[in-house]
Amino acid sequence: MTLLNIDLVLETLGIVAVRLDDDFIVREVSGNMLDIPLNTDMREYMPALYGLEEVFETADANMSMPFVQIGNARDEPIALTVRRDPETGVLWLFLRDVREESAMHRQLVQNHNSLSLAQVELVKARDAAQKADRAKTAFLANVSHELRTPLHVIIGGASILSKARNTPLEPDEVTDYAIDMHESGVLLLQLVDDLIDLSRSETGNLILYEERCDLCEIARAITTLCQDLPEARHTVLECQVPADPVWLFADARRIKQILLNLISNAVKAVANLNAAEVIVTLDPDMPSLTVADNGPGMTAEEVATARQPFGQPRAGVRGKGTGLGLSIVERLVSLHGGQVVIVTEPGKGLAATVSFDPERLLKSTSLSQNVS
Amino acid sequence: MKTYKIVVLGDFGVGKTSLIRRYVLDEFSDEYRATLGVHLYKHADTLVEEDLKISLVVWDIEGAPLPSGQTQRYIVGASGAVVVGDMTRDDPFSAMWAAADIFEEALPGRPLCLALNKCDIATIDNEETVARMKRRYDCNAFMTSARTGDCVTPMFHALTRSILARGL
Numbered sequence: 001m002t003l004l005n006i007d008l009v010l011e012t013l014g015i016v017a018v019r020l021d022d023d024f025i026v027r028e029v030s031g032n033m034l035d036i037p038l039n040t041d042m043r044e045y046m047p048a049l050y051g052l053e054e055v056f057e058t059a060d061a062n063m064s065m066p067f068v069q070i071g072n073a074r075d076e077p078i079a080l081t082v083r084r085d086p087e088t089g090v091l092w093l094f095l096r097d098v099r100e101e102s103a104m105h106r107q108l109v110q111n112h113n114s115l116s117l118a119q120v121e122l123v124k125a126r127d128a129a130q131k132a133d134r135a136k137t138a139f140l141a142n143v144s145h146e147l148r149t150p151l152h153v154i155i156g157g158a159s160i161l162s163k164a165r166n167t168p169l170e171p172d173e174v175t176d177y178a179i180d181m182h183e184s185g186v187l188l189l190q191l192v193d194d195l196i197d198l199s200r201s202e203t204g205n206l207i208l209y210e211e212r213c214d215l216c217e218i219a220r221a222i223t224t225l226c227q228d229l230p231e232a233r234h235t236v237l238e239c240q241v242p243a244d245p246v247w248l249f250a251d252a253r254r255i256k257q258i259l260l261n262l263i264s265n266a267v268k269a270v271a272n273l274n275a276a277e278v279i280v281t282l283d284p285d286m287p288s289l290t291v292a293d294n295g296p297g298m299t300a301e302e303v304a305t306a307r308q309p310f311g312q313p314r315a316g317v318r319g320k321g322t323g324l325g326l327s328i329v330e331r332l333v334s335l336h337g338g339q340v341v342i343v344t345e346p347g348k349g350l351a352a353t354v355s356f357d358p359e360r361l362l363k364s365t366s367l368s369q370n371v372s
Numbered sequence: 373m374k375t376y377k378i379v380v381l382g383d384f385g386v387g388k389t390s391l392i393r394r395y396v397l398d399e400f401s402d403e404y405r406a407t408l409g410v411h412l413y414k415h416a417d418t419l420v421e422e423d424l425k426i427s428l429v430v431w432d433i434e435g436a437p438l439p440s441g442q443t444q445r446y447i448v449g450a451s452g453a454v455v456v457g458d459m460t461r462d463d464p465f466s467a468m469w470a471a472a473d474i475f476e477e478a479l480p481g482r483p484l485c486l487a488l489n490k491c492d493i494a495t496i497d498n499e500e501t502v503a504r505m506k507r508r509y510d511c512n513a514f515m516t517s518a519r520t521g522d523c524v525t526p527m528f529h530a531l532t533r534s535i536l537a538r539g540l
Contacts, residue, residue, distance in 0.1 A: 043375070047414045047429040051377030051449030063445065067409025067434075072397065077408060102408055109436050110406040113384040117404070120461065 006030065014097040018042060019090055022057075024049055042093060046070070048080060049093075056084060056091060067102055077102040142310035146191055146323065150184035157181040194324040198309065201331035208335055212362055213252035214245040215282055219289060222259040223280050232267045235276040246284040247362040254332045261325040262291040262352050269295035269350065288338075288355035297344045329354070336360065375414070375427040376535055378528070379447045381475060382456035383467035384435030387489040390518035391456060392432050395528050400519055407434045410446055419529055426532055444478050451535045453484040454527065459494035459515075465501050472509050483534035485512050485527055492517035 010017055010031035019028035024042045036045060043049040048068055055061055062083040069077045079096040157177040161169070169177075200206035223239035226232055248255070263278060270276035270293045277294045298306065305311040307330065310323040330340050337357035344350035380388045389407050393399050396413045411432040418425050433446050447453065453475045457464035468486065475484055486505060488496055496502060502513050512534075514527040 047375070047412050048410070048431075050375045050429045051451065053449075055448055063448070065409060065446070069409070069411040071413065106406065106408045109408055109434065113406045113436055114404065117385045124462070 016095045018093040018095070020093055022091065024053070024091075046080065046093070046095075049082070052082070056082065058084075060084065060086060061091075067098060067105065139309060142323070143195065146310065147188070150188045150191075153184040154181045154188075157184075191324070194328055197328050198324055198331070201328070201335070206331070206335065208251040208254060210249055210251050212247050213250055213255060215248050215255070215284075215287060215289065216241040216244070216246050218252060218255050218259060219280050219282055222256055222263060226260070226263045226267060229264065229267055231271040232278075235267055235270055235278055237263070237267065237278045237280075239280045241280065241282040242284055246282060246287055248287060248356060249360045249362050250336055250356065254336075258329050258332050258354055259289060259291070261329045262289075262354070265325060266291050266293035266295070266350070266352075269293050283355075286355045286358065287361055288353050290351055290353040292349060292351035294349040297346045297348045297350050298342075299346055303342050303344060373425060373427050375429055376451040376532065376540070377429050377431065377449055378452050378454065378531065378535075379431040379433055379450045379475070380454045380456060381433055381443070381447070381471035382435060382487075383458070383471075386435065386456045386458035386461075386464070386467070387487075387518050388435060388454075388456045389432050391454070391487060391489060391516060391524055392430050394518045394521055394524045396430065398521075400521075406436065407432050409434055417528075417532075419532065422533075424536075428528070428532065430528075443474055447475055447478050450475075450479060450482065451540045452482055452531045453479075454487050454531060455484055456487040456489050458490050459488050459496055460490050464488075465498065465505070468505065472505065476509060481538070482540065483511065483531060483538060484509055485514060485531045485534070487514055487516045487527060489516045489518065491515040491522065492520050 007030055009015075014031075016029065016031040016036065018026055018030075018036060020042055021027055026036055026038050026040050026042050026045075029036050029038065036042075046068075047070065048065065052063065055063070062081075064079075064081045066079050067077040068080045077098050079094075079098045081094040081096075082091070083094075084091050157180055161174065161177055197206060219241045220239050223237060227237050259280070263280065266278040270278060273295065275294070279292050281290045281292070282288070283290070306326055309327045311326075326340075333340050333354050333356070337360065338355050341353045341355070342350065343353070380392055382388050384406065385404060389405070389411070390400060392411075392413055393401075396415045413430045413432065415428045415430060416425065417428065431446060431450070433443065453472075455468050455472045455475070457468040472484060472486075475482070486502070486509075488502065496515070505511070506513055512527075512530055514523040514530070516523045516527060518524060
């Protein structure tokens with residue numbers, strides 16, 4: 001019988017067998033796949049052995065790893081097996097070249113992982129699309145509702161006024177119907193304007209006409225304008241801004257619109273209070289504008305609702321506005337590179353702060369310019 | 373100088389390889405390439421504050437589901453672990469809990485840390501879960517980004533300090 005040539009077997013199978021002593025020092029190497037010097041610490045060559053010193057103190061130690069790569073090399077995996085011969089107690093390490101089989105395994109793992117990651121992204125995209133679709137549907141339902149309410153008032157009023165009757169309406173009644181129809185018409189116009197703004201901001205078509213404008217002057221002008229609002233009759237509405245101008249490179253008309261919305265919201269929030277107060281302040285360094293009221297305040301959930309188009313923060317309570325004001329404010333502020341921060345607690349009033357990108361601040365000597 | 377074995381665990385595609393390659397090689401690639409089996413990186417470093425040289429072998433372990441017991445075999449003898457989660461995912465924490473449990477069951481008392489990865493493009497929505505994990509495993513959490521390198525080296529250094537502090 002011919003003896004099996006172990007070295008031939010190892011070479012044929014691409015295996016290196018390394019005999020180690022208990023300190024992982026190389027004592028014998030069989031096979032020629034790799035050049036492993038004798039009497040060196042095998043852990044320096046195969047760092048997978050670090051940490052395993054205690055494990056291989058036992059007589060039946062055995063460990064196998066199908067694919068091991070080392071260092072920066074990305075495509076040279078080897079299979080590693082370390083085991084102690086239970087009969088002789090000798091520690092053996094076997095290395096096998098698995099480059100060919102690893103290529104197939106890698107492809108399988110890569111495909112599995114890539115497909116799984118793609119599936120996650122697809123589910124995310126589907127969920128986002130469904131959410132957007134639901135939001136769009138809810139938005140359309142809200143728009144329909146908001147358009148119908150004032151239209152009903154106008155149509156109903158016109159119908160009553162135009163109807164032939166035996167007993168004519170009293171002049172006061174006619175005036176009341178006319179006022180209601182006018183207010184509804186104004187509300188409709190405002191709603192349509194707001195919808196156009198919202199739509200333009202959604203599609204990126206809301207263009208800013210930027211120029212040098214004085215935030216203090218705008219704050220004073222809009223505060224004065226709001227003092228004439230019917231809801232502000234019993235409200236202390238103050239504008240506490242610096243006397244010196246604070247120049248900002250911004251769209252003055254849109255800044256006025258932002259402030260008008262915020263003050264209008266605040267005035268409505270405090271309309272029924274005895275000591276109603278709305279204060280407008282300005283921080284010239286940020287720069288930022290704050291509109292603070294001493295109204296009923298909101299919970300965090302109510303604020304989140306108010307930030308949504310047509311969001312009614314208090315269930316069952318409809319405001320007199322279009323319900324789009326805050327959404328538009330946030331989009332306009334965002335277009336100016338700023339943000340809206342709302343600080344409020346139930347019973348502790350509400351402060352809405354609009355801060356702008358500090359780079360928009362202009363020195364008083366800067367020239368005005370128009371950019372669209 | 374003793375060389376410490378650190379294993380990096382977590383679901384596939386969360387950025388384990390990227391974190392390691394950022395730490396060891398100071399490089400980053402957007403290309404996703406799955407790790408097969410384990411990939412070992414030997415790295416010599418210095419804890420500057422302590423003026424202490426350290427030697428680590430960092431184990432990058434395949435994130436795809438492995439045959440039963442294979443992960444446990446890979447983590448044998450580890451001195452510490454980094455458990456990585458991808459903060460852009462809807463639920464990054466389930467896989468982190470699972471990986472941390474495997475490590476703690478196999479090597480109780482050995483330190484681990486949490487890498488809340490891809491923080492350059494995501495925010496952490498569930499800070500309460502992070503706080504619970506920190507309490508549960510008595511560990512630190514790091515908001516990492518392999519892309520920018522944020523917190524990557526400090527995280528490996530902090531884990532090494534925990535290993536040294538425990539006299540492992």
